[in-house]
Amino acid sequence: MSDSEAAPTNFIRQRVAADLSGARVSEVVTRFPPEPNGYLHIGHAKSICLNFGIADDFDGRCFLRFDDTNPEKEEMEFVESIQRDVRWLGFNWQDRLTHASDYFERLYEFAMELVLNSNAYVCSLSAEEIRESRGTLTEPGKESPFRNRSVEENIDLFNRMREGEFADGEHVLRARIDMTSGNLNMRDPVLYRIRHQVHQITGDRWCIYPLYDFTHCISDAIEGVTHSLCTLEFEDHRPLYDWVLDNTSVSCHPQQIEFSRLALDYTVMSKRMLTQLVRENHVSTWDDPRMPTIAGLRRRGYTPASIRLFCERIGVTKKDNRIEMSLLENCVREDLESSAPRRMAVIDPLKVVINNYPEDLEETFSAANHPADAGFGTREVPFAKEIYIERSDFMIDPPRKFFRLGPGREVRLRYAYLVTCTGYDTDDNGDVTTVYCDYDNQSHGGNAPDGRKVKGTIHWVSAKHAIPAEVRLYDRLFMRENPVESKQHHFSEFINPDSLITVTNAMLEPALASAENESRFQFERLGYFCVDEDSTAGQPVFNRTVTLRDSWAKQRGQGS
Ligand code: ATP
Ligand code: MG
Numbered sequence: 001m002s003d004s005e006a007a008p009t010n011f012i013r014q015r016v017a018a019d020l021s022g023a024r025v026s027e028v029v030t031r032f033p034p035e036p037n038g039y040l041h042i043g044h045a046k047s048i049c050l051n052f053g054i055a056d057d058f059d060g061r062c063f064l065r066f067d068d069t070n071p072e073k074e075e076m077e078f079v080e081s082i083q084r085d086v087r088w089l090g091f092n093w094q095d096r097l098t099h100a101s102d103y104f105e106r107l108y109e110f111a112m113e114l115v116l117n118s119n120a121y122v123c124s125l126s127a128e129e130i131r132e133s134r135g136t137l138t139e140p141g142k143e144s145p146f147r148n149r150s151v152e153e154n155i156d157l158f159n160r161m162r163e164g165e166f167a168d169g170e171h172v173l174r175a176r177i178d179m180t181s182g183n184l185n186m187r188d189p190v191l192y193r194i195r196h197q198v199h200q201i202t203g204d205r206w207c208i209y210p211l212y213d214f215t216h217c218i219s220d221a222i223e224g225v226t227h228s229l230c231t232l233e234f235e236d237h238r239p240l241y242d243w244v245l246d247n248t249s250v251s252c253h254p255q256q257i258e259f260s261r262l263a264l265d266y267t268v269m270s271k272r273m274l275t276q277l278v279r280e281n282h283v284s285t286w287d288d289p290r291m292p293t294i295a296g297l298r299r300r301g302y303t304p305a306s307i308r309l310f311c312e313r314i315g316v317t318k319k320d321n322r323i324e325m326s327l328l329e330n331c332v333r334e335d336l337e338s339s340a341p342r343r344m345a346v347i348d349p350l351k352v353v354i355n356n357y358p359e360d361l362e363e364t365f366s367a368a369n370h371p372a373d374a375g376f377g378t379r380e381v382p383f384a385k386e387i388y389i390e391r392s393d394f395m396i397d398p399p400r401k402f403f404r405l406g407p408g409r410e411v412r413l414r415y416a417y418l419v420t421c422t423g424y425d426t427d428d429n430g431d432v433t434t435v436y437c438d439y440d441n442q443s444h445g446g447n448a449p450d451g452r453k454v455k456g457t458i459h460w461v462s463a464k465h466a467i468p469a470e471v472r473l474y475d476r477l478f479m480r481e482n483p484v485e486s487k488q489h490h491f492s493e494f495i496n497p498d499s500l501i502t503v504t505n506a507m508l509e510p511a512l513a514s515a516e517n518e519s520r521f522q523f524e525r526l527g528y529f530c531v532d533e534d535s536t537a538g539q540p541v542f543n544r545t546v547t548l549r550d551s552w553a554k555q556r557g558q559g560s
Contacts, residue, residue: 010316012257016054016227019255025226028060032086033100033216035067036078036200038271039286039293040085042307042328043262049311050259051229052091063223064093068101069215071199079200081286085294090304096223100215101201103222107210108162110218110248111173111191115154119247120191121147122157123174130172133179134187141179141187161194164207168194173208177243185240189213217241221250228254231261232318262314263322266476267292268483268491282495283477289532289543290477290499300474301520301530301545303339306332325476329546336520336528336545341369341376344414344459345508345523345542347471349388351463352405352435355422357385362462365415365445379511383416386463388507390525393458394435396424403456405435412457414524418443459524466507470541472532473501508540515540522548 009017019025030051034040040048055062064086068074086093100107114120123130123146135141149157161171173192181187191214196207220228228241235258245253263269268277269292277283277291287295297307310331314323344367363383370376389405398406405411410420419437427433442449446457477499483491512521520530527547535541 008312008315011318012050012227012229012259012316013054013057015257016058019226020058027226028055028058029062029224029226030055030060030229031063031065031220031223031225033065033067033219034082035070035073035271036075036082037070037073038078038275039081039291039295041269041271041274041294042264042292042297042310043269045089045294045307046262046311046314046316047229047231048086048089048091049308050316052086052093054227054229056091060226061096062091062093063096063098063225065097065219065223066099066101067212067216067219068099068199068201069209069212071195071197071209074200076200081295085298088298088304089294089307098219098223099201100210100219101199103215103219104202104206104210106222107215107218110244110250111210111214112155112158113248114175114191115158115173116151117247118151118176120154120173120175121149122154122161122171123147123188123190124171127169127172130174130190134184135179137182137184141184143179144174144188147176147188158192161192161208162206164196166194168196170194175214175240175243177240183236183239185213185237186243189240213237213240214244217244217254217256218248218250220254221245221252224252225254228256230256230258232258232320233261234258258318259316260318260320263320264292264328265322265325265481266478266483267325268478273484273491276492280492282492289472289474292477298518299530299532300543301336301528302332303335303520305339306335309335322482330549332546333528333549336522338373340520340522340528342367342371342524343509343512343521344381344461345469345471345506345512345526345529346388346390346459346461346466347473347503347506347523347526348391349461349466349505349507350391350394350432350435352387352389352419352437352460354385354387354419354437354439356438356441359385361385367415381415381509381511382462382465383413384462384464387413387460388463388466389413389435389458389460391432394421394424394432396432404458405437405456409456410454412443412446412454413460414446414457416446416460417441418446418448418454459526461507461509463507465510467510467513467540469506469508469512470534470539471503471506471529471544472541473503473544475499475501506542508542512540520545 032051052062123144133142172190174188177186179187192208238256241256287299289300364380366378367381393404395406417439419439423436424432425434478494479496480494483494515531528545529542532541532543
């Protein structure tokens with residue numbers, strides 16, 4: 001996949017270009033290494049666009065590698081969703097789908113090399129004791145009493161760990177580096193631990209599992225990765241990444257380069273928190289349209305192009321910053337503005353009776369599917385004596401600048417006629433139940449016969465042709481820009497109670513009856529909407545992706 005415009009450059013692309021031109025590497029190989037313990041989120045999209053994008057642009061290769069070294073938390077559902085999401089975003093790993101578990105045997109061999117060279121030892125302290133002896137930023141760590149076990153003893157114990165002779169936690173394999181290092185990651189980090197746990201791919205073949213810092217660099221090297229791109233929290237792990245590669249016979253030494261994580265306002269971004277939102281039923285599923293997951297954004301109506309555009313706009317730097325939600329929303333608006341056909345729908349219907357329109361007349365008006373692109377074609381919109389308009393387009397006592405309907409006021413029904421309000425009915429609460437209008441039968445198509453100015457244009461749906469629908473109005477999931485910054489409050493306390501408003505009696509123009517799952521439309525003046533998978537033949541369900549930036553009337557006036 002590559003977009004028509006060249007992606008803007010960033011420090012990583014510049015580095016890759018320099019490595020190619022300086023012949024430090026002869027081709028570019030990257031990888032996207034998710035742990036299958038949750039669905040991918042928009043932060044992962046940044047990493048996917050970077051890794052796959054660089055490989056595409058430099059004629060290189062990118063692996064999709066599952067970092068599946070933690071069998072307790074990993075599930076097939078996540079493995080499948082990750083592949084679906086990467087593909088949907090527009091990227092292709094071709095035959096380069098791998099798993100860290102593919103390399104368990106070789107990882108074991110490389111670990112054994114470390115043992116043979118006295119670079120690793122079996123430590124029999126408990127996890128607690130290891131943590132306590134690690135020291136702090138200001139104090140050195142204490143060497144393990146098992147640090148000087150003989151090579152023979154270490155080989156024997158490590159083999160027996162693999163054979164399953166010991167219980168979880170009884171021993172670990174540790175690198176033998178430097179307990180006084182200023183970098184805590186270098187204080188004899190644990191490389192392997194015992195976990196009698198069935199793995200989704202390797203089953204019960206292993207009861208020892210390698211840790212991230214050992215697994216990742218070797219997996220990168222085995223795949224011939226040239227640039228191992230990861231987020232900033234791994235910067236302090238780079239010396240260990242390099243140490244493992246320098247002290248094993250693996251024949252390739254990738255360059256680790258760090259960049260800042262994406263953080264987005266009004267949402268949370270770690271899989272741990274997203275898992276909590278799902279488990280505690282704050283949202284319905286991982287693909288709930290309020291979730292910042294790729295699957296959620298997709299269901300919300302985001303397009304792959306809009307997410308790629310967003311990733312391009314935010315850029316890649318080493319500086320941590322939070323991105324405004326409006327930047328993401330503007331990307332989808334921009335894409336849908338040119339790609340989504342227009343339709344009319346009324347979300348909060350108010351009935352209008354046109355007094356002087358013949359009882360049994362029906363007309364159809366031709367409406368452009370896109371105001372700026374004739375290629376979208378037109379559709380026929382039926383019109384009859386009773387229509388629905390948006391409740392908010394009528395006021396009993398409107399201010400002067402309200403260019404919509406009110407007693408005595410004239411307005412244009414988009415594509416159809418000019419109508420003037422002659423009266424209205426209310427119920428016992430004073431709420432308007434019906435509005436009455438006269439139409440100008442010379443204003444066919446909405447054009448004034450005498451050229452008189454009619455400022456307001458509103459959308460409508462013919463009552464007897466309308467398709468009733470459920471419309472889900474989504475808003476930001478959290479009320480706070482940063483829901484996790486408070487020490488006293490749990491982030492779930494800041495969930496926006498109005499993040500989902502379900503409207504069950506919206507009225508759609510008939511052309512929307514057969515809209516396919518996931519198809520996207522602009523409902524004129526209201527926003528962009530997408531067909532949800534919960535739709536049934538009799539009752540379509542639409543999700544609001546995003547509202548329009550400006551009102552439709554202001555943007556284009558009438559007659560397009
Ligand atoms: P989380 O903290 O959300 O659980 P993670 O880093 O543990 O994320 P992984 O599955 O390990 O999730 O991530 C796969 C890749 O995606 C890693 O290279 C990671 O650096 C990158 N990544 C994860 N979150 C972000 C983010 N917010 N912005 C950019 N890249 C990210
Ligand atoms: Mg991780």
